[in-house]
Amino acid sequence: MGEEKKSSEGVKYYRLAEIEKQNSFKSTWIIIHNKVYDVTKFLEEHPGGEEVLREQAGGNATESFEDVGHSTDAREMASSMVIGEVHPVSVYCKQRCSHGTDSFCVLQETLVTTVKEEPSWWSNMLVPALVAVIVTVIYNMYSSE
Numbered sequence: 527m528g529e530e531k532k533s534s535e536g537v538k539y540y541r542l543a544e545i546e547k548q549n550s551f552k553s554t555w556i557i558i559h560n561k562v563y564d565v566t567k568f569l570e571e572h573p574g575g576e577e578v579l580r581e582q583a584g585g586n587a588t589e590s591f592e593d594v595g596h597s598t599d600a601r602e603m604a605s606s607m608v609i610g611e612v613h614p615v616s617v618y619c620k621q622r623c624s625h626g627t628d629s630f631c632v633l634q635e636t637l638v639t640t641v642k643e644e645p646s647w648w649s650n651m652l653v654p655a656l657v658a659v660i661v662t663v664i665y666n667m668y669s670s671e
């Protein structure tokens with residue numbers, strides 16, 4: 527999946543654009559408090575019925591979930607269905623502009639880049655190496671005067 531990001535702690539982040547697509551019988555995701563839940567297999571088992579879950583499929587179910595006043599058991603049950611979190615950029619953009627006209631957000635949402643934030647050995651080395659080069663250049667400049 528192109529718009530998926532995995533942080534070093536192993537949390538998977540999903541863009542809203544990606545989550546919104548998971549609204550079918552084959553795959554049903556919902557968002558509660560910025561966490562993404564895969565409820566596909568749970569639909570038929572839900573004591574509140576599958577229809578209410580289906581209505582929220584691919585979207586933010588936080589308010590409806592809290593309105594019902596789900597029990598601690600229900601919350602524990604839900605935690606076993608977490609597959610990741612809403613991407614911080616999507617959270618930020620949703621808060622700032624829900625119409626998709628903010629150019630920064632439009633750009634972020636349409637960029638189909640895989641941002642794998644697992645630092646590779648060369649990116650870990652690059653910064654110290656650059657610092658070393660700069661320090662050497664500056665040192666040489668002063669010492670040659």
Ligand code: HEM
Binds near residue numbers: 598607
């Ligand atoms: C992963 C998410 C969810 C889980 C694990 C879950 C689980 C449960 C459980 C275990 C119950 C039985 C009552 C209780 O223990 O509180 C229940 C009832 C119910 N749930 Fe959910 N639920 C989820 C999401 C939702 C959402 C998003 C909605 C609304 C859109 C919803 C609406 C209801 C309703 C209407 C009832 C019936 C309450 C009643 O008859 O008293 N649930 N749910």
